Amino acid sequence: MNNQLLELPELNVFNDLESEVRSYCRNFQTVFEKAKNAQLWDRNGNKYIDFFAGAGALNYGHNNEQIREKLIDYMMQDGITHSLDMATNAKETFLTQFQEVILKPRGWNHKVMFPGPTGTNAVEAALKIARKVTGRSTILSFTNAFHGMTLGSLAVTGNSFKREGAGIALTHSVFMPYDGYYGDDVDTLAYIKKLLDDPGSGVPIPAAVIVEALQGEGGLNSASRDWLKGLEQLCKERDILLILDDVQMGCGRTGPFFSFDDAGIEPDIICLSKSIGGFGLPMAITLLKPEIDVWEPGEHNGTFRGNNLGFIAATEALNYWKTKDFQLDVEIREKIIRKVLEDIPVKYPEFRGETRGRGLIQGFAFERQELAGRLSEIAFDHGLIMETSGPHSEVAKLMPPLTIELDTLKEGLKVLERSLEQLSAEER
Structure with missing residues (x-):
């Protein structure tokens, strides 16, 4: 972004007092004041359509009325808000609801672990328990993976810019090519098997493999x-634990509750955060098969693992998943977005790229990488919030709340089309 823009008077407090590490406010340069479902308003009354949804933390929209009502009622009754990991009514209700709505229909009996309240905490817990159970230290992850910004999670994250921020060597991880990394003609699973089974490869048998079924930050690459079924089988045959990171893609982002539901696999460990908190509230869970749950009491903990407001919001949000209706609504919106994205190469052949993603996280990968960022800037000027993805920020990413009204979705897509027209005119 143009540094001169950062001198806008309304941003003075943030420029003067907030750390240089801030990022999104550099791209979306205004001060937001209120929000409702898929729309935000700044303090000047300007409306923005939200195709970002808190990086996936707002699957159920801003200020969801059903969830907000439950939160207000709970607080007005002096319900417990913080409890470390003590037993509370709110936690009991969430555990029961999650068991009935999510685990039982799939025939799963995973234990629910509450680490600290962010995605990277869920991943850190998964890596630690995998090492504890297997006695091995190496974790296998994939090209373009993103798993978090704390040191353990960062060690299995591929992005070089994020890795360099660690300031130290990131160890005990080995990277393998994700599905399609070398193109459609290369079987990356065969490559991985060869390296794991060859005693001369230098690649040790890992404690676990950690994978995203769809890489959100890595460029919307989909396995x-x-x-995925082959990867699960590979892990079983070699006594390797399979960790599925569903922090961003879970809770319906790709259509079904879990991004890997259609693959018919049952990961040993599953990481959830972002929208599991229901209302944008901090919350994370790490699901463990019972035989893996060998923690000693307190061996992994965190002060805010008992976010009872998160339990209340998450319990109410799970009501969306009691029937297939909500998933069907997502699929309707998915098709509307897909049509617009697939028209881009037809209307603007000069952009040369491809449509990626599924559900309500889709995007267009530009051959000229800088165009995705420029499109995001133009869209924001026209009242649409969207972001980029990929190692070169080459993918323009659309990620609205799952609850977005059809009229608002179509309005946002019209803004996108106007932005594409402007981008095309700039490139002539």
Whole structure:
């Protein structure tokens, strides 16, 4: 972004007092004041359509009325808000609801672990327990993976810019090619098997493999059903634990509750955060098969693992998943977005790229990488909030709340089309 823009008077407090590490406020340069479902308003009354949804933390929209009502009622009754990991009514209700709505229909009996309240905390817990159970230290992850910004999670994250921020060597991880990394003609699973089974490869048998079924920050790369099933089988045959990071893609972002539901696999460990908190509230869970749950009491903990407001909001949000209706609503919106994205190469052949993603996280990967960022800037000027993805920020990413009204979705897509027209005119 143009540094001169950062001198806007309304941003003076943030420029003067907030750390240089801030990022999103550099891209979306205004002061937001209120929000409702898929729309935000700044303090000047300007409206923005939200195709970002808190990086996936707001699947159920801003200020969801059903969830907000439950939160207000709970607080007005002096309900417990913080409890470390003590037993509370709010936690009991969430655990029961999660068991009935999510785990039982899938025939799963995973234990629910509450680490600290962010995605990277869920991943850190997964890596630690995998090492404890297997006695091995190495974790296998994939090209373009993103798993968090704390040191353990960062060690299995591929992005070089984020890794360099650690300031130290990131160890005990090995990277393998994700599905399609070398193109459609290369079987990356066969490559991985060869290295794991060859005593001369230098690649040790890992404690776990950690994978995203769809790489959100890595460029909206999607693993196929067969590849995920093959990866699960590879892990089983070699006594390797399979960790599925569903922090951003879970809670319906790709359509079904879990991004890997259509692959028919049952990961040993599953990481959830972001929208599991229901209302944008900090919350994370790490799901463990019972035989893996060998923690000693207090061996992994955190002050805010007992976010009872998160339990209240999450319990209410799970009501969306009691039937297939909500997933069907997401699929309707998915098709509307897909049509617009697939028209881009037809209307603007000069952009040369491809449509990626599924559900309500889709995007267009530009051959000229800088165009995605420029499109995001133009869209914001026209009242649409969207972000980029990929190692070169080459993918323009659309990620609205799952609850977005059809009229608002179509309005936002019209803004996108106007922004594409402007981008095309700039490139002539």
